Amino acid sequence: MFHAMLPTDEAERRRRAFVVGRSVVDYRAPLLYREESVDVDVRVVRCRGARLELGYEIRDTDRVYAEALITMAAYDLETGRPRRISQPELDFLARYMTD
Secondary structure (H helix, E strand, O other): OOHHHOOOOHHHHHHOEEEEEEEEEEEOOOOOOOOOOOEEEEEEEEEEOOEEEEEEEEEOOOOEEEEEEEEEEEEEOOOOEEOOOOHHHHHHHHOOEOO
């Protein structure tokens, strides 16, 4: 999902980083090892200022195994400070927003 918006230049990647501030996972059902794959659905729940919230759902056709909410901050690793999410990043993330 995010590879398309990552800068190719390493220095620019450090200035345009995201860091995880919080992660909450609700386990709904056991997911035992098996050969069949499961889906991991990711959506943008909220994106504002320097904050990005992503919702995750781990599921197959029959059930949901886990749901998660990850809060991230847009961050400049060079200055060690949060930064505002840029307009190109907002435009990219808007494709994954939920209503």
